[in-house]
Amino acid sequence: MEWPWVIEKQNLKGVLELSPRYGGPDPDSDWFNKEAEGFVEIPIDLIKELYRKYYFDFVAAGYSPTFVEKFLIAVKNVQKTAS
Numbered sequence: 128m129e130w131p132w133v134i135e136k137q138n139l140k141g142v143l144e145l146s147p148r149y150g151g152p153d154p155d156s157d158w159f160n161k162e163a164e165g166f167v168e169i170p171i172d173l174i175k176e177l178y179r180k181y182y183f184d185f186v187a188a189g190y191s192p193t194f195v196e197k198f199l200i201a202v203k204n205v206q207k208t209a210s
Contacts, residue, residue, distance in 0.1 A: 163201035167209045171202060 134140055166174060178185060178195050185195065 159198050159201035160205070163198065163205040166202045167205050169202075171199065171206065174199065174202060
Protein backbone atom coordinates (compact mmCIF):
# COMPACT_ATOMS: atom_id res chain seq x y z
CA MET A 128 0.00 0.00 0.00
CA GLU A 129 1.42 3.38 -1.01
CA TRP A 130 -0.42 5.66 1.46
CA PRO A 131 2.25 5.44 4.19
CA TRP A 132 4.89 6.38 1.62
CA VAL A 133 2.82 9.33 0.32
CA ILE A 134 2.14 10.60 3.84
CA GLU A 135 5.80 10.40 4.78
CA LYS A 136 6.96 11.97 1.48
CA GLN A 137 4.57 14.93 1.95
CA ASN A 138 5.60 15.43 5.60
CA LEU A 139 2.08 14.65 6.79
CA LYS A 140 3.02 12.00 9.33
CA GLY A 141 1.19 12.79 12.55
CA VAL A 142 -0.91 15.40 10.73
CA LEU A 143 -3.04 13.26 8.44
CA GLU A 144 -4.44 9.89 9.39
CA LEU A 145 -5.91 7.64 6.72
CA SER A 146 -7.83 4.47 7.09
CA PRO A 147 -5.62 1.40 6.64
CA ARG A 148 -7.94 0.22 3.88
CA TYR A 149 -8.80 1.90 0.61
CA GLY A 150 -12.08 3.73 0.49
CA GLY A 151 -11.75 5.56 3.77
CA PRO A 152 -13.60 4.96 6.98
CA ASP A 153 -16.70 2.88 7.51
CA PRO A 154 -19.57 4.67 5.72
CA ASP A 155 -21.80 4.07 8.76
CA SER A 156 -19.41 5.75 11.19
CA ASP A 157 -19.57 9.32 12.50
CA TRP A 158 -16.49 10.17 10.42
CA PHE A 159 -18.47 12.19 7.88
CA ASN A 160 -19.89 14.56 10.48
CA LYS A 161 -16.57 15.03 12.27
CA GLU A 162 -14.63 15.70 9.05
CA ALA A 163 -17.33 17.97 7.62
CA GLU A 164 -16.74 20.42 10.47
CA GLY A 165 -13.36 21.25 8.92
CA PHE A 166 -15.07 22.31 5.69
CA VAL A 167 -17.62 24.70 7.16
CA GLU A 168 -16.06 27.76 5.46
CA ILE A 169 -15.29 26.13 2.11
CA PRO A 170 -17.94 26.70 -0.56
CA ILE A 171 -19.67 23.45 -1.48
CA ASP A 172 -19.16 24.22 -5.19
CA LEU A 173 -15.39 24.32 -4.62
CA ILE A 174 -15.48 20.94 -2.88
CA LYS A 175 -17.44 19.51 -5.81
CA GLU A 176 -15.00 21.02 -8.31
CA LEU A 177 -12.05 19.47 -6.48
CA TYR A 178 -13.78 16.11 -6.59
CA ARG A 179 -14.44 16.49 -10.33
CA LYS A 180 -10.84 17.51 -10.96
CA TYR A 181 -9.40 14.61 -8.96
CA TYR A 182 -12.17 12.11 -9.71
CA PHE A 183 -9.86 9.36 -10.98
CA ASP A 184 -7.59 9.75 -7.96
CA PHE A 185 -10.57 9.34 -5.62
CA VAL A 186 -11.84 6.31 -7.53
CA ALA A 187 -8.37 4.74 -7.68
CA ALA A 188 -8.14 5.10 -3.90
CA GLY A 189 -11.53 3.43 -3.50
CA TYR A 190 -13.64 6.48 -2.71
CA SER A 191 -16.88 5.86 -4.56
CA PRO A 192 -19.17 8.63 -5.78
CA THR A 193 -21.63 7.44 -3.09
CA PHE A 194 -18.98 7.98 -0.40
CA VAL A 195 -18.29 11.50 -1.65
CA GLU A 196 -22.01 12.30 -1.90
CA LYS A 197 -22.46 11.30 1.74
CA PHE A 198 -19.56 13.58 2.67
CA LEU A 199 -21.06 16.48 0.69
CA ILE A 200 -24.38 16.03 2.50
CA ALA A 201 -22.56 16.16 5.84
CA VAL A 202 -20.73 19.34 4.78
CA LYS A 203 -24.00 20.99 3.68
CA ASN A 204 -25.58 20.11 7.04
CA VAL A 205 -22.67 21.58 8.98
CA GLN A 206 -22.71 24.73 6.84
CA LYS A 207 -26.47 25.17 7.42
CA THR A 208 -25.99 24.84 11.16
CA ALA A 209 -23.15 27.38 11.15
CA SER A 210 -25.16 30.01 9.24
